[in-house]
Amino acid sequence: MSQELLYWQALNRAMDHEMAADESVFTLGEDVGLYGGSYRVTEGLFAKYGEWRVRDTPISENSFTGLGVGAALVGMRPVVEIMTINFMLLALDSIINGAAKIPFMSGGQFKMPLVVRVPGGIARQLAAQHAQRLEHTLMNVPGLRIAVPATPQDAYWQLRQAIASDDPIIVLEHELLYFTKGQVDLVAEAPPMHRAAVRREGRDLTIVSYSRHAVLAQEAANELAKENIEAEIIDLRSLKPIDWDTCAKSLEKTHRLLVVEEDCRFAGAGAEIVATLTERCFYSLDAPAQRLAGLDIPTPYNGALEAATIPQIPDIVAAARELCRPAPETKAV
Amino acid sequence: MERETMQHMLRGMLLSRAFEERAAEEYSKGNIVGFLHLYPGEEAVAAGVINATGPSDYIVSNYREHAHALVRGTPARAVMAELFGRSTGMSGGMGGSMHMFDRERRFMGGYAIVGQTCPIAIGIAYAIAMRGLPELVVSFLGDGAVNQGTFHESLNMASLWRLPVLFVCENNHYAIGTEIHRHSAVPEVFKRIAAYNIPAEKIDGMDVLKVYNATRQALDRIRRGGGPQFIECETYRYRGHSMADPGTYRPAVELKAYQNWDPIAAAIREVEFQYPTPNELAEIGPDNIKLFADHLIDGEHLAEAEVEELKQDVQKIVDDAVAFALQSAQPSMDAAWGHLNVNRHHEVLM
Numbered sequence: 001m002s003q004e005l006l007y008w009q010a011l012n013r014a015m016d017h018e019m020a021a022d023e024s025v026f027t028l029g030e031d032v033g034l035y036g037g038s039y040r041v042t043e044g045l046f047a048k049y050g051e052w053r054v055r056d057t058p059i060s061e062n063s064f065t066g067l068g069v070g071a072a073l074v075g076m077r078p079v080v081e082i083m084t085i086n087f088m089l090l091a092l093d094s095i096i097n098g099a100a101k102i103p104f105m106s107g108g109q110f111k112m113p114l115v116v117r118v119p120g121g122i123a124r125q126l127a128a129q130h131a132q133r134l135e136h137t138l139m140n141v142p143g144l145r146i147a148v149p150a151t152p153q154d155a156y157w158q159l160r161q162a163i164a165s166d167d168p169i170i171v172l173e174h175e176l177l178y179f180t181k182g183q184v185d186l187v188a189e190a191p192p193m194h195r196a197a198v199r200r201e202g203r204d205l206t207i208v209s210y211s212r213h214a215v216l217a218q219e220a221a222n223e224l225a226k227e228n229i230e231a232e233i234i235d236l237r238s239l240k241p242i243d244w245d246t247c248a249k250s251l252e253k254t255h256r257l258l259v260v261e262e263d264c265r266f267a268g269a270g271a272e273i274v275a276t277l278t279e280r281c282f283y284s285l286d287a288p289a290q291r292l293a294g295l296d297i298p299t300p301y302n303g304a305l306e307a308a309t310i311p312q313i314p315d316i317v318a319a320a321r322e323l324c325r326p327a328p329e330t331k332a333v
Numbered sequence: 334m335e336r337e338t339m340q341h342m343l344r345g346m347l348l349s350r351a352f353e354e355r356a357a358e359e360y361s362k363g364n365i366v367g368f369l370h371l372y373p374g375e376e377a378v379a380a381g382v383i384n385a386t387g388p389s390d391y392i393v394s395n396y397r398e399h400a401h402a403l404v405r406g407t408p409a410r411a412v413m414a415e416l417f418g419r420s421t422g423m424s425g426g427m428g429g430s431m432h433m434f435d436r437e438r439r440f441m442g443g444y445a446i447v448g449q450t451c452p453i454a455i456g457i458a459y460a461i462a463m464r465g466l467p468e469l470v471v472s473f474l475g476d477g478a479v480n481q482g483t484f485h486e487s488l489n490m491a492s493l494w495r496l497p498v499l500f501v502c503e504n505n506h507y508a509i510g511t512e513i514h515r516h517s518a519v520p521e522v523f524k525r526i527a528a529y530n531i532p533a534e535k536i537d538g539m540d541v542l543k544v545y546n547a548t549r550q551a552l553d554r555i556r557r558g559g560g561p562q563f564i565e566c567e568t569y570r571y572r573g574h575s576m577a578d579p580g581t582y583r584p585a586v587e588l589k590a591y592q593n594w595d596p597i598a599a600a601i602r603e604v605e606f607q608y609p610t611p612n613e614l615a616e617i618g619p620d621n622i623k624l625f626a627d628h629l630i631d632g633e634h635l636a637e638a639e640v641e642e643l644k645q646d647v648q649k650i651v652d653d654a655v656a657f658a659l660q661s662a663q664p665s666m667d668a669a670w671g672h673l674n675v676n677r678h679h680e681v682l683m
Contacts, residue, residue, distance in 0.1 A: 070456020
């Protein structure tokens with residue numbers, strides 16, 4: 001039953017499926033309706049479901065996200081699209097002070113079946129205010145859950161699961177993944193939303209990544225295989241919670257950890273991943289865990305410089321090679 | 334207006350006053366901690382607005398919301414226990430003074446980010462409109478909130494989509510310590526609403542009957558499909574912004590001006606900006622509550638003895654609420670985790 005779909009089409013199918021199945025599902029955001037969504041995710045839904053369920057909003061990110069919070073409080077299942085993660089900074093009050101906290105601070109009286117879909121990441125020369133990563137900001141917020149689908153299949157599964165969940169969930173969609181292709185089985189049973197996927201098995205090191213860089217890591221693994229280095233690739237699929245068990249199991253086998261992230265290195269997502277896995281798997285590791293991350297610099301407009309600020313496939317290959325080099329023998333004094 | 338409604342409103346005002354004064358007392362004893370924003374002076378707004386709503390309507394409130402919850406019908410025990418941080422509180426001791434929720438009574442929360450009530454209120458209103466239900470939302474906000482982006486963004490969307498929401502501005506003239514002429518280029522709040530094509534009026538927020546009638550009319554307009562409405566209630570808080578605020582920024586002359594409504598102001602003046610002690614507060618003269626009580630007595634709606642009875646009655650309720658709170662258990666850390674994960678029980682995460 002599987003078919004080839006683009007990432008955005010998979011998200012579109014997921015939206016359509018959930019909206020058809022449940023009248024309490026509706027979506028809102030800038031240009032999601034008549035225009036069809038900046039990345040086409042809501043294409044065709046306005047005509048099919050009408051303006052109340054596919055609502056074009058004014059450019060008021062904090063308030064239309066807050067509108068979603070209010071609607072979720074009374075049992076609706078809003079899917080808020082924030083045009084890019086850069087504009088999500090304006091909506092953090094509704095997300096952090098509102099969605100993430102209301103179920104808790106009401107003493108568990110309320111559900112918060114809110115989904116916030118956010119395109120983000122470094123795309124193609126969009127410059128500093130349209131090219132940043134904020135996963136670390138969201139990861140530090142108790143009460144939120146974060147999905148980071150890297151494939152069309154996961155995009156389809158995880159968006160549907162997010163809509164069905166009674167918790168507030170942020171779906172981080174990478175702007176360079178929207179037009180990537182993949183097989184999507186529309187009827188297969190999905191794995192649990194936050195379970196990590198082992199994309200490739202290997203014996204020499206474990207590369208943990210997520211979103212677009214999980215895809216790049218697989219390409220790097222193919223290069224490494226030519227040098228007889230077999231990398232195990234784990235696509236986390238979720239940054240909150242993180243499936244530590246799958247990672248730990250892999251490290252018990254490979255004894256080496258490389259985390260690859262697009263996020264800026266300092267206090268980025270990788271910092272948490274390395275810290276927790278080092279605490280948990282210290283005695284399984286043969287070498288210090290390594291991070292390959294974005295540079296701590298705003299994204300330059302210039303294409304070559306932009307590329308230099310985030311890990312590329314050759315960088316991943318080089319870092320893995322270095323990590324797998326046998327330690328020099330220590331001479332007895 | 335029916336005698337019962339008037340009596341009910343007076344009772345709500347008396348309960349709110351007695352409750353808040355007792356809360357201040359419990360705060361100084363250390364039983365209540367954190368930020369505590371008290372309502373005395375503004376009772377006519379809560380009583381007038383909320384008594385005009387129906388049980389299927391929603392209330393969204395801010396951090397000065399104890400009286401809103403009490404008037405809505407939440408038992409004083411649950412409100413006081415929340416102030417005490419106990420497990421029997423409205424929010425299980427997780428929310429405190431500023432985050433009171435009562436789902437059963439459609440009391441949708443106290444929010445402590447100024448202006449945050451507006452988007453949440455229009456979200457509930459959006460759901461109502463989508464479902465075509467005969468319900469509506471009342472959103473409280475202070476005069477400080479009218480300079481937040483969320484306020485203007487929400488008014489715009491409410492008007493665009495004709496959402497069933499009544500915005501009630503409790504204009505007590507101060508954004509914490511900044512007087513309205515120093516925080517708003519146009520100090521007449523209701524005038525600013527015209528920009529959004531929303532009917533708005535200013536009413537005397539110290540007169541509960543005026544508040545009640547204006548609210549009734551506004552709610553009728555909403556129910557008839559008239560879209561969002563706005564009421565500015567001019568009122569005054571007798572105390573500082575919170576228990577942490579000595580209120581020394583307010584000139585004595587202003588407090589004097591409010592003597593017409595409430596001689597508590599005189600008590601404040603006498604002690605030179607110190608909060609009145611409970612004893613001083615006990616010597617309440619003809620304030621907004623007394624004026625309403627006198628009105629009911631003069632109109633032979635209530636006998637003087639009945640007013641006295643109401644006063645004693647609410648005092649008993651407040652005493653009982655404090656005793657209840659003191660006896661209630663502290664919430665456990667397990668309960669806290671349970672509230673955080675309340676919506677995950679049947680979901681396999683990984």
